[in-house]
Structures are given as C-alpha cells and as structure tokens.
Amino acid sequence: MDILKGHKSKIFAAVFIAIIGVGFGVIPYFSVAAIINNLVAKNANLNNYYPYIFAVFVGFLASILFHEISTIISHNLAYRIIEDKRKLLADKLSKISMGEVERKSSGQWSQFMVETLDKMEKPIAHVIPEVIANIFIPIVLIITIFIMDWRIGIANLLTIPLGLLFSMLMMRGYEEKSKRYQEAAKAMNTTMVEYVNGIKVIKAFNKSASSFGKFRKTVEENKNAMLDWYLSVCFSMTATMETIPSTMVFVLPASLYFFMKGSVEVGTLITCILLSYASYKPLIKAMSHMETIANIKVVFEEIKKIMEIPNLKRGEEVRDIKSYDVEFKDVTFAYEESKNVLNNISFKANENELTAIVGNSGSGKSTITKLIAGFWNVSNGEILIGKTNLNELPLKQNMELVSYVSQENFLFNKTILENLKMAKEDASMDEIKEACEKASCYNFIKGLPNGYETIVGKGGANLSGGEKQRIAIARCFLKNSPIVLLDEATAYSDPDNESVIQQSIDKLIKDKTVIMVAHRLSTIVNANKIIVVDNGEIVEEGSHKQLLELNGRYKKMWDAYTESKEIEVI
Numbered sequence: 273m274d275i276l277k278g279h280k281s282k283i284f285a286a287v288f289i290a291i292i293g294v295g296f297g298v299i300p301y302f303s304v305a306a307i308i309n310n311l312v313a314k315n316a317n318l319n320n321y322y323p324y325i326f327a328v329f330v331g332f333l334a335s336i337l338f339h340e341i342s343t344i345i346s347h348n349l350a351y352r353i354i355e356d357k358r359k360l361l362a363d364k365l366s367k368i369s370m371g372e373v374e375r376k377s378s379g380q381w382s383q384f385m386v387e388t389l390d391k392m393e394k395p396i397a398h399v400i401p402e403v404i405a406n407i408f409i410p411i412v413l414i415i416t417i418f419i420m421d422w423r424i425g426i427a428n429l430l431t432i433p434l435g436l437l438f439s440m441l442m443m444r445g446y447e448e449k450s451k452r453y454q455e456a457a458k459a460m461n462t463t464m465v466e467y468v469n470g471i472k473v474i475k476a477f478n479k480s481a482s483s484f485g486k487f488r489k490t491v492e493e494n495k496n497a498m499l500d501w502y503l504s505v506c507f508s509m510t511a512t513m514e515t516i517p518s519t520m521v522f523v524l525p526a527s528l529y530f531f532m533k534g535s536v537e538v539g540t541l542i543t544c545i546l547l548s549y550a551s552y553k554p555l556i557k558a559m560s561h562m563e564t565i566a567n568i569k570v571v572f573e574e575i576k577k578i579m580e581i582p583n584l585k586r587g588e589e590v591r592d593i594k595s596y597d598v599e600f601k602d603v604t605f606a607y608e609e610s611k612n613v614l615n616n617i618s619f620k621a622n623e624n625e626l627t628a629i630v631g632n633s634g635s636g637k638s639t640i641t642k643l644i645a646g647f648w649n650v651s652n653g654e655i656l657i658g659k660t661n662l663n664e665l666p667l668k669q670n671m672e673l674v675s676y677v678s679q680e681n682f683l684f685n686k687t688i689l690e691n692l693k694m695a696k697e698d699a700s701m702d703e704i705k706e707a708c709e710k711a712s713c714y715n716f717i718k719g720l721p722n723g724y725e726t727i728v729g730k731g732g733a734n735l736s737g738g739e740k741q742r743i744a745i746a747r748c749f750l751k752n753s754p755i756v757l758l759d760e761a762t763a764y765s766d767p768d769n770e771s772v773i774q775q776s777i778d779k780l781i782k783d784k785t786v787i788m789v790a791h792r793l794s795t796i797v798n799a800n801k802i803i804v805v806d807n808g809e810i811v812e813e814g815s816h817k818q819l820l821e822l823n824g825r826y827k828k829m830w831d832a833y834t835e836s837k838e839i840e841v842i
C-alpha cells in the first residue's frame with residue numbers, strides 16, 4: 273500500500289510483536305486443557321499443576337505486554353503517517369491551480385485534512401497489527417486441531433461458510449454506502465462552516481438554522497445516510513458476529529460422538545474444545561475491524577485522487593531573468609471551458625512604469641493579475657517576463673518575482689510581526705519598521721496595546737479593511753520583488769487615508785514593474801499606461817491624457833467617475 277511506503281520496517285515490527293502477544297494469549301487455553309486432562313487422569317500431585325498455573329499467568333501478562341508494545345509502535349507510526357500525508361496534501365495545494373483548489377470549499381478541505389485524516393489513526397494503529405495477528409493465530413490453532421483430530425477440525429470449520437455468507441451480505445454495496453455517508457458528512461460540514469460564517473447575514477434576514485434550507489437538507493441527508501446504512505447491515509452484521517464464533521454448535525456434538533464411539537481420547541476432546549473456543553475469540557476481534565478497513569479504503573482513494581490532480585505545468589530550472597517587463601501575447605483564458613474570460617489579450621507593462629487596468633465589473637481585470645501571479649496556467653497565448661515565458665519559470669521563482677496585493681488581504685491568525693515576516697523570514701526589526709513606515713502602518717501598529725505582538729484574529733478579523741491593506745503593502749516592501757500587482761489596493765481606504773496609501777504605493781513602485789487594477793480613476797491619472805478592458809478584451813490603451821482625447825470608453829468612465837465624486841462632495 274502506497275500510503276505505508278517508507279514505514280514498512282515499523283509495520284513489520286508492530287505486526288510481529290502483536291502476533292507474539294496473541295500467541296501468548298492462547299497459552300492459558302493450552303494450560304487449562306493440560307490441567308483438566310491431569311484432573312481427569314486423577315493426578316493428585318499438586319506439584320504437577322504449578323507449571324501450568326505459572327504458564328497461565330505468564331501467558332496472560334506477556335500477552336498484555338506485547339500488545340502494549342505493538343500498540344505503542346503502531347500509534348507512533350500512525351501519527352507519523354498522518355503528519356506525512358497532511359504535509360504532502362498541503363504541499364500539493366500550493367502546486368495545483370487555484371481552480372482545482374476552489375473545486376472544494378475551505379470547509380471541505382479542512383474536514384478532509386483534519387477530521388478525515390484523524391480517522392486514519394485507528395486503522396493504522398490498531399487494524400494492521402491486530403487484524404494480521406488475530407487472523408494468524410487462529411489459523412495456527414485450527415491447524416493444531418486438525419493435527420489432533422481432523423474430524424473435529426472439520427466440525428470446527430462448519431460455521432465459517434455460513435458466517436462468510438452473512439458477511440458477504442453485509443459487505444454488499446458497502447463501499448457505495450460508506451461513500452454516501454462520507455459525502456453526506458462532508459456536505460454537512462461544509463454547510464455548517466458556511467452557516468457559521470454567514471451567521472450575520474442569516475440573522476440580518478431573520479433566518480434560523482431550521483429555515484436555512486441548505487443546512488436542514490444536509491443534516492437530514494446525513495441522518496438518512498447513517499440510518500439507511502445501519503438498517504441495511506444490522507441483520508447480516510449481527511448474524512456474522514454470532515455465527516462464526518458458534519463453533520461449539522458443531523464441535524461439541526461431533527467430539528462427544530467420536531468420544532462415545534471410542535475414537536477420541538478424553539485429552540484430545542478437551543484440548544480440541546478449548547482450542548476451538550480460543551481460536552474464534554481473535555477472529556471476532558479481527559472481524560470487528562472490517563468496517564474500518566472499508567472506510568480507510570475510501571480515505572486512501574480520496575488522497576490518491578488529490579495527489580493525481582495535475583500540478584501547474586511549470587519549468588524545473590530557475591531562469592536568469594534580465595528584465596522585468598510583463599507582456600501578454602494573444603492570451604485567451606477560461607476558468608471553465610465553456611466561457612472565455614479573456615480574449616486575445618495583448619499588452620506590455622514596462623519595467624519602472626505603472627500600468628493601470630480599468631474596466632467594468634467582471635470584465636477580467638483581476639484575472640489578468642492572477643495569471644501573472646501564477647494562480648492558473650495559460651494555455652492559449654503567452655505571458656512573458658522579460659523574454660521568458662511564465663510557464664517555463666518554476667512556480668517558486670514566479671512567486672519570488674511577483675508581489676500581489678488584492679482586495680481581500682488574508683492575514684493569518686498570528687501576531688502582526690509574524691504576518692509581516694511571511695514576506696521575509698529573516699527581516700530585522702529595523703527593516704520591518706522601515707517597511708511599516710513606508711506603508712503608513714507604523715503609527716497604527718505602535719498605537720495598539722501589544723504593538724507588533726497584537727494577534728490579528730482569524731483572517732485578520734481584529735483589524736479594519738484599510739489596516740489589513742496597509743499591512744499587506746508593508747509585506748510587499750519587505751518582499752521587495754521586481755513585479756508588483758495591486759488589485760484594488762486602495763479599495764478600503766477612506767478619502768482621508770487614500771492619499772496616504774497612494775503615497776505608500778508611489779514609494780513601493782519605484783524601480784519596479786507595477787500593474788494596478790483600479791476603480792478609483794483618480795489613483796491612476798499619472799499611470800504611464802492605462803489599459804481599458806471590456807468583456808475580456810482590450811478596447812483602449814494609452815495615457816490618461818491620450819485616452820481623454822480619444823473621447824471613447826475611458827472618457828465616459830472618467831466623466832461618470834468625476835460626476836460621482838462631485839455628488840460625494842455635495
């Protein structure tokens with residue numbers, strides 16, 4: 273199994289020790305058989321019994337000890353494997369396109385990577401060693417019975433076909449049912465997260481959990497999936513569990529019959545009955561794990577499916593980039609195959625210049641910046657940085673070359689300092705202070721009771737939109753990459769702060785290639801080049817002055833913008 277790769281020696285040790293443990297566990301049965309045989313033979317010398325009594329204790333204690341050692345090894349292994357898988361999946365997320373990441377909601381990702389993976393602990397830590405050991409030992413005992421008397425051996429196995437029949441009935445459609453249950457649990461988890469996140473809207477519209485239809489439906493489906501599953505297996509499961517261990521139903525009459533006929537010694541009779549009893553206890557234990565094995569198969573398949581998602585196609589070798597102009601050449605792009613969001617886009621954003629992108633909502637402005645940031649691969653046309661096709665750059669180099677500030681600047685639920693250091697781990701306090709001053713956030717951070725050590729809350733919830741934006745800009749100063757993408761970077765600034773943020777941006781863009789998406793046209797009047805996008809196409813291109821003279825789309829946007837500004841002032 274691929275999931276156990278690299279851990280085989282530990283698994284072998286856990287299984288081996290578990291087998292020894294179960295082996296010791298059956299010693300008491302042999303001892304009791306020997307004691308009864310001695311009693312039947314009227315052996316009255318107590319000294320003859322001591323070794324057997326001693327063996328019962330040793331068998332019992334050693335069985336517990338080896339079981340514990342095996343469990344410690346397998347738990348250690350289980351947590352390591354889960355850790356490995358979490359790291360692997362998290363790494364995978366950074367290598368696939370945002371489109372693939374967005375196929376699952378954040379609730380689904382977190383449910384899979386936290387809860388579902390946690391559920392692997394039990395199968396790995398218990399199932400692998402215990403199932404193998406608890407199947408291996410009964411086989412040895414069954415063979416022993418066969419060697420002692422093959423007829424009792426056959427009687428001992430008679431319940432197995434019946435039990436297997438019931439267990440096959442139980443396992444019929446098990447995978448689909450397990451899948452349905454897991455899907456239902458996933459959907460409920462996602463809606464639960466959505467419900468809690470959207471509680472403000474739900475309250476504002478006077479809705480409750482019971483009137484939030486989506487929530488109600490997923491909770492109901494979860495109950496139905498569990499109940500259907502249980503009802504469909506309850507009979508066969510009980511029948512399997514009860515049938516297989518009922519070996520005495522055949523062993524007792526058969527062995528008594530052979531004893532009466534004189535073809536079996538009393539010693540063999542007693543030993544076979546006890547061994548038969550001893551062999552099915554571990555089998556029941558092994559069978560009780562079958563359900564977990566079926567569940568784990570579903571989890572393994574999901575991990576496999578995620579790992580098979582193709583990575584963003586990128587080059588392997590770090591490229592020597594001589595200039596940082598960004599050029600789109602006939603780029604056509606679609607998130608979903610049916611609808612192009614960008615159509616044959618061509619433009620050049622020069623180094624040391626500010627290129628602004630304007631256009632109606634939904635025209636494709638953010639998509640342009642996201643493609644440069646490397647969130648998706650471009651398959652039609654090319655994006656060049658200098659003379660290098662973006663697809664040929666390793667993703668890591670792409671991320672190093674580009675700083676991206678968007679409207680939603682996510683901050684991790686850590687301190688401000690830790691969030692800043694994400695841009696440069698080894699940044700000194702002087703560098704951090706300088707970056708914060710340039711981004712106009714130094715004073716507000718100093719004003720906080722815990723300063724840089726202030727915890728920003730989940731997603732930065734303890735800070736205002738404008739404060740988060742300024743911290744994001746400070747991160748850009750620290751990162752100091754040659755290409756800067758600003759997607760509505762002044763969106764949250766109030767009129768008073770807008771000029772402050774604008775000054776920060778002016779400092780940031782010095783000696784860099786800057787591409788800025790802007791709704792507030794006043795922020796880009798000095799841009800070297802303004803690109804007007806409409807419905808995924810470039811309809812105009814030039815400086816503010818040139819575009820006004822053109823008297824086209826930009827002029828209309830500008831008139832509408834200045835008019836709204838005048839209304840704001842009034």
Ligand SMILES: Nc1ncnc2c1ncn2[C@@H]1O[C@H](COP(=O)(O)OP(=O)(O)OP(=O)(O)O)[C@@H](O)[C@H]1O
Pocket residue numbers: 371374607608613631632633634635636637638639640
């Ligand atoms: N992840 C996505 N998956 C599918 N479609 C998307 C995705 N992101 C954006 N779109 C669609 O692509 C089109 C362009 O979106 P984009 O965000 O680039 O526009 P925009 O001009 O930046 O809009 P706005 O000014 O409102 O932010 C829209 O129709 C949008 O619905």
